[in-house]
Amino acid sequence: MTDPRGPLAVCVGLIAVSLATDQPALVAAALTAAVLLYLSAPVAHGLVLRLAAASGLLLLVLNPFLAVAGDRVLIPGPGFTLLDLEVTAEELLWGAVSGMRLATAIVATSAFLALSDPDRLQALVARIAPRSALTVALSARLVPALRRDASDLREALLLRGTDGGRGRRAHARQAAALVEPLVASSLDRGVGIAEAMAARGYGGAPFTPLPEDPATRSGHLAIALGLALIGLAVALVAGALPYAVYPQADPLATPLALTAGAAVVGVGVIAARTLRSAR
Amino acid sequence: MSAIALAGVGYRYPGAAAPSLADIDLVVDPGRIVILEGPSGGGKTTLLRVLGGLAPAFHGGEAWGAGSVAGVDLRSARPGALAQRVGFLFQEPEAQGVMGEALRDVAYGLQCRGWEQDRILPAARAALAAVGCEHLVGRRLDALSSGERQRVALAAVLAPEPDVLLLDEPTAQLDDDAACELVGQLRRFADRGLTIVISEHRTDRVGHLADEVLGVVAGRIAAPPAAAVYPRPLPALVGGEPPSLALEDVVLERDGRRVLHGASAILPAAASVALVGPNGAGKSTLLRAIAGLETPTAGVIRDARRDLARVPAAQRVPGIRLVPQDPGRTLLEATAEAEIRRGAERLGMPAGPADRAIEDLSLAPLLDRHPRDLSVGERERVAIAAALAVDPALLLLDEPTRGMDAAHRATLARIIGERHARRLATITATHDRAFVRATAHALWIVDAGRLVTGDAIPDAVREAVR
Numbered sequence: 001m002t003d004p005r006g007p008l009a010v011c012v013g014l015i016a017v018s019l020a021t022d023q024p025a026l027v028a029a030a031l032t033a034a035v036l037l038y039l040s041a042p043v044a045h046g047l048v049l050r051l052a053a054a055s056g057l058l059l060l061v062l063n064p065f066l067a068v069a070g071d072r073v074l075i076p077g078p079g080f081t082l083l084d085l086e087v088t089a090e091e092l093l094w095g096a097v098s099g100m101r102l103a104t105a106i107v108a109t110s111a112f113l114a115l116s117d118p119d120r121l122q123a124l125v126a127r128i129a130p131r132s133a134l135t136v137a138l139s140a141r142l143v144p145a146l147r148r149d150a151s152d153l154r155e156a157l158l159l160r161g162t163d164g165g166r167g168r169r170a171h172a173r174q175a176a177a178l179v180e181p182l183v184a185s186s187l188d189r190g191v192g193i194a195e196a197m198a199a200r201g202y203g204g205a206p207f208t209p210l211p212e213d214p215a216t217r218s219g220h221l222a223i224a225l226g227l228a229l230i231g232l233a234v235a236l237v238a239g240a241l242p243y244a245v246y247p248q249a250d251p252l253a254t255p256l257a258l259t260a261g262a263a264v265v266g267v268g269v270i271a272a273r274t275l276r277s278a279r
Numbered sequence: 280m281s282a283i284a285l286a287g288v289g290y291r292y293p294g295a296a297a298p299s300l301a302d303i304d305l306v307v308d309p310g311r312i313v314i315l316e317g318p319s320g321g322g323k324t325t326l327l328r329v330l331g332g333l334a335p336a337f338h339g340g341e342a343w344g345a346g347s348v349a350g351v352d353l354r355s356a357r358p359g360a361l362a363q364r365v366g367f368l369f370q371e372p373e374a375q376g377v378m379g380e381a382l383r384d385v386a387y388g389l390q391c392r393g394w395e396q397d398r399i400l401p402a403a404r405a406a407l408a409a410v411g412c413e414h415l416v417g418r419r420l421d422a423l424s425s426g427e428r429q430r431v432a433l434a435a436v437l438a439p440e441p442d443v444l445l446l447d448e449p450t451a452q453l454d455d456d457a458a459c460e461l462v463g464q465l466r467r468f469a470d471r472g473l474t475i476v477i478s479e480h481r482t483d484r485v486g487h488l489a490d491e492v493l494g495v496v497a498g499r500i501a502a503p504p505a506a507a508v509y510p511r512p513l514p515a516l517v518g519g520e521p522p523s524l525a526l527e528d529v530v531l532e533r534d535g536r537r538v539l540h541g542a543s544a545i546l547p548a549a550a551s552v553a554l555v556g557p558n559g560a561g562k563s564t565l566l567r568a569i570a571g572l573e574t575p576t577a578g579v580i581r582d583a584r585r586d587l588a589r590v591p592a593a594q595r596v597p598g599i600r601l602v603p604q605d606p607g608r609t610l611l612e613a614t615a616e617a618e619i620r621r622g623a624e625r626l627g628m629p630a631g632p633a634d635r636a637i638e639d640l641s642l643a644p645l646l647d648r649h650p651r652d653l654s655v656g657e658r659e660r661v662a663i664a665a666a667l668a669v670d671p672a673l674l675l676l677d678e679p680t681r682g683m684d685a686a687h688r689a690t691l692a693r694i695i696g697e698r699h700a701r702r703l704a705t706i707t708a709t710h711d712r713a714f715v716r717a718t719a720h721a722l723w724i725v726d727a728g729r730l731v732t733g734d735a736i737p738d739a740v741r742e743a744v745r
Contacts, residue, residue, distance in 0.1 A: 119378045148421065149608070155572055155592075156609035159601055160622030161669070163593035181611050188651060192374045195337040195358075199367040200377060200435065201391030204359030208390045210383070210399060 002275055003212075004116035004124055006219045009226020010037065010271045011108040016233035017264060018104040023243040024093065025253045026236070027100045029261035033268020034108040040272035041114035044147075052106040056099030063095030064088070071248040094245045115275050120212065127209050149185045153178050218274045225271045229264070280350065282443055282474035283307040283330065288344035289498075290329055295340070299325045300498045303344070307476065309442075312469050312488050315478045316503040317495040318684040319656025320645075323478035324370055326495060327445045329353070330476065332361035349442040349474075363392055366436035370447040370478075370655050370682060372425060373605060375432035381407065381415040381423070385435045392439050406438035407431070409464065411457060422534075425604055425678070426452045426558025426710075433461065437468075444468070444475045448655075450484050451681045452604075454557040454710050458484050480656070480684050482506070483713055507685035509692050509717035513551060513699050516720050520547035521583060523673050523704040524569065524599075526730070529578035531568055538564045541578065542730035544723060546673070548583065549702040551695050553709060553719035561728040562708040563604055566675045569706075570601035582673065597626055597669035604677040604708075606662030607655065615653065615661045616646035623668040633668035639690055640664050655682030663691065674698065676707040680714055692717040 011034070018030040039045060065083055070090025077085030125136040157163075157174065197203075215223070241257055243250050253261075285305040291298040299322050307313050315323045328334035332351075335342050336358045346353040349364035366388075369375045378384040385403040394402070407413050410430045420428060429452045436444065444465075450458040462485055469475055469488075478495075479485050483506075486492065494503040524546040531539040538561050546552060554562050567573045569580060571592030580587045582598060603609060612618040619642070620633050637643055640660045645653060650661055659682055666674060680688050688711070695705050695718045706723070709715060715722070724731040 117379070119380055119383045122378070152608040153611060155603070156611050158572065158592040159570065159596065159603070159609070160611075160665075161593050161596035161626050162622075163591060177611075180613075184651060185608070185610075191337060193377065195333055196369065196375055197377050197391075198337065198358035199331060199333060199362055199369070199375075200388040201362040201439070202359050202377075203357065204361075204363045204391065205393035208393055208396050208399060210386060210390065211396060 002115055002117060003215055003219045004112070004121040005215060006222025006226070006271075006275060007037075007112045007115040009223045010229065010267075010275075011112040011226075013226040013229025013233065014108045014264075014268070015105050016230055017236065018101045020233040020236035021241060021243060022094075022097055022245055023236075023241055023257050023260075024097055024100075025257045025261040026241070026264065027097050027104070029264040031100045031104045031107070032265050033271070034104045034111060036265070036268045036272045037275070038107050038111035038114065040276045041111055043114045048107060048110040052103040055106060056103035059099035059102055060092070060095040063098060064091040067091045067094065069094075069246045090245050090247070090249050093249050097245070123209060123212065126207055130207050145189055146182065146186060149182055149189070150178060153181050153185070218277055221274050222271055225267050225274070229267060232260070232264070280309075281306050281347075282309045282311070283346075283348050283476070285330075285346040286344055288329060288342070288346050290325060290334055290342045291340050292325075293339040298498055300329065302499055305493075305500065307474055307491075309474050310469050310472045311490045312465065312475045312477065314482065314485060314489040314492045315476065315495050316480070316482060316492060317501070318504065318686065319480075319660070319682060320654045321496050321684075322498040323495045324447055324654060325498075327367070327447050327476065327478055330443075331365055331367040331445050332356055332358040333367070359391070362388075364441060365443045365445060366439060366441035368432055368436045368444075368446045368449055370451070371605065371607065372429040372432040372452065373608075375435065376420045376428065379419055379421070381412070381418050381420060381431050384420060384431060385438050388435050388439045394439075402438055403434075406434040409437065410434045411460060424559040424563065426454060426457070429453060430457060430558070437464075440473075442472075442474065444473055446475065446477045446479075448479055448481075448682060449477060450479065450481055452558070452678060452710070455712065457558065458710070462488055480680075480682070480688075481711065504685060507689045507713065509689050509713065510696055512717060513696055513720055516547060516550055520549055520702075522546060522581075523548040523550070523583050524706075525579075525581040526569075527579040527581075529565075529568060529580060530576045531564060531573060532576045533564075533573075538728050539568070539575070539730070540728045542725075543578075544730060544732045546704055546706065548672075548704055549699050550720050551699050551705045551707070551718050552721050552723050553707050553715040554723045554725060555709065555715065556725035560725045562725045563677050565725060565730065566601055566677050566706065566708055567603075569673075570599055570675055571595045572601070596622070597628065597671050599673045599675065600666045600669055600671035601675040602659075602662050602666045602677060602679060604681070607651070607658050609662070610650040610658070613649060614646065615642065615648050615650050615657075618650050618661050619646075619664045619668055622665055626669060628669055632670040633664070636664035636667035639667075639694055640687065641690075656684060656687070659683055660687060667694070670703075672703055674703070674705045676705065676709075678709055679707060680709060680711045688714060689717075 014030045014034045018027050064087040068079055068084045070088030072089040073086060074089055075087040122136050125132050285303050288303040289298050290300040317323050330348050351361050351364060376384050377387050382403055385406050386399050389399045389402055410433050412430045465475055466488055477485060492503045494501040522545045526542050526544045529539055529542040556562055564573060568575055612621055623633050642660060642664055645657055650658060663679060698705055722736055724736055
């Protein structure tokens with residue numbers, strides 16, 4: 001687990017790039033870099049990647065039926081007040097870009113939480129926004145705590161002689177049975193952490209931050225890569241690499257866009273290696 | 280001035296029909312040690328929560344009466360402000376941690392009290408050293424055993440040098456050496472003026488410390504209950520019993536660290552074995568491996584009929600049934616009754632054993648309650664009843680007396696004796712020597728992952744437990 005400033009800079013940079021442009025190649029590059037970064041974290045990746053893919057695909061599928069725009073009609077159909085059955089290439093493209101942005105946000109946020117030391121993250125926030133320490137303490141521990149609770153509850157089922165059976169349907173049934181106790185234990189845990197913090201004196205006196213270790217070389221490099229991404233996002237907002245989806249989409253990839261996309265993926269690769277070596 | 284002064288204090292949890300505390304009058308002078316004793320669910324923990332300013336602040340409900348702790352008026356103080364003068368050790372050490380790493384967690388309370396930066400880490404290290412846990416610096420809390428976590432939690436409440444210390448079952452998960460060390464330390468703190476209130480079932484460990492022992496029964500201060508009267512020790516095992524479990528060179532590695540080093544032992548049917556050893560030695564891991572929740576890296580585990588290597592955990596039930604440590608983390612159902620009966624029902628087993636367990640463990644009044652609303656001792660009884668409901672041939676109990684009052688510890692000892700009479704085996708991991716004396720035919724000792732049994736156990740160790 002590392003100093004959170006490096007992962008924070010890189011993840012914010014990737015999300016900023018994906019939001020700053022409509023250029024599909026660049027948005028796809030930001031998503032690829034976020035996935036590479038997340039894969040370098042020492043956690044199980046399947047759940048978050050499935051969630052990101054499902055959320056992105058949902059936007060891709062929904063957009064053609066909610067938007068009424070685009071010149072290249074792929075499937076003609078009537079339009080109603082809230083539902084448009086005509087599907088255009090531009091609507092699909094915009095849905096894909098929006099889906100990739102959402103997926104980038106999900107994966108980059110998960111990568112940040114997985115790569116950052118929650119204690120140092122909490123200390124960092126306590127310095128900047130002391131009143132938010134409780135929120136950060138709860139959210140930084142939410143994913144690992146939920147994973148642990150789910151594992152405990154699954155063991156509870158095994159100890160009752162229930163293995164859930166084989167196949168997706170059995171797994172889904174078992175997962176559904178665990179939802180209610182998992183929510184109950186999460187609520188308990190939230191109250192428990194808040195109570196423990198209060199019992200330890202949180203909010204009773206000015207909080208003294210601990211001296212933090214200075215950033216390492218790899219930490220500096222990760223911050224620099226993040227700042228480079230943020231710089232790219234600012235340039236994109238300022239009008240570099242303009243791209244229009246509606247009414248008729250510009251060509252999908254220009255040499256300049258492909259070069260910028262390759263650079264973003266390259267930054268993701270270097271950041272993943274850097275942060276892995278910093279652990 | 281009194282360190283603690285309560286007059287006519289009462290408290291009712293939200294939605295509860297009856298108050299959990301009523302007519303509490305309590306005066307404790309500085310430097311005194313008071314022990315609260317009483318049945319599980321009698322109100323000891325609630326009284327500590329009120330003293331610590333956590334109820335009703337975090338639990339809702341209604342409080343009345345007047346009181347002050349360390350000179351702070353309970354009616355007007357916020358919990359964070361009261362915590363500047365009062366240290367609170369929770370019953371479940373898992374609930375105490377705020378940070379992820381041991382040293383930072385101990386330092387957190389000092390940071391919240393606004394200590395100067397350069398004093399915090401040395402004081403946190405010193406507190407960890409005082410509870411014998413200097414070696415845990417840098418370790419993640421979620422990778423520690425329950426006993427180790429309890430020691431870190433103790434260090435965290437001792438480090439800020441509070442005026443009043445409220446301890447909820449501080450020795451429940453400590454091995455004897457650590458408990459003995461803690462008791463000596465508490466006496467020294469009290470001699471320097473620290474006021475200490477301890478809720479404790481194990482008065483054999485801390486009773487001699489007390490300036491006063493108070494009973495808390497049905498939410499009121501009362502005479503302390505009688506000590507546990509255990510049944511007579513079990514009769515010796517008859518030779519020639521077939522084995523109900525055999526361990527052959529069981530090795531278990533986790534995260535590249537060897538947790539069990541070639542454990543070998545034979546458990547005869549009808550035997551009751553006490554699994555003892557220091558915190559973090561590997562007792563829980565061994566029980567989990569037998570139950571199928573952990574997979575050995577090498578070696579063989581057999582029950583009476585087969586090699587268990589290919590038998591998944593769910594299929595080892597009802598033959599082998601584990602009651603894990605901290606059963607509060609494994610609650611699945613919405614009522615205590617469902618928690619007890621559901622497993623046996625799913626396996627198509629008769630209701631008789633569940634009915635008997637409910638009666639033996641006095642659970643009838645709790646059957647409609649949500650298991651999360653029960654005290655730690657009550658949850659433990661519910662979890663044990665759920666295991667007894669499937670009448671396992673081998674029952675594995677991991678620290679079953681944690682939070683359990685004297686009367687129910689004696690009941691559990693009697694249940695283990697009855698299982699022996701029915702030729703059913705039990706392995707109990709525990710630090711409770713009196714319970715060991717009452718329930719065990721033999722000792723298995725785990726030390727640093729090595730299992731020592733039979734004649735290999737040094738006489739001195741055997742005598743210490745006996």
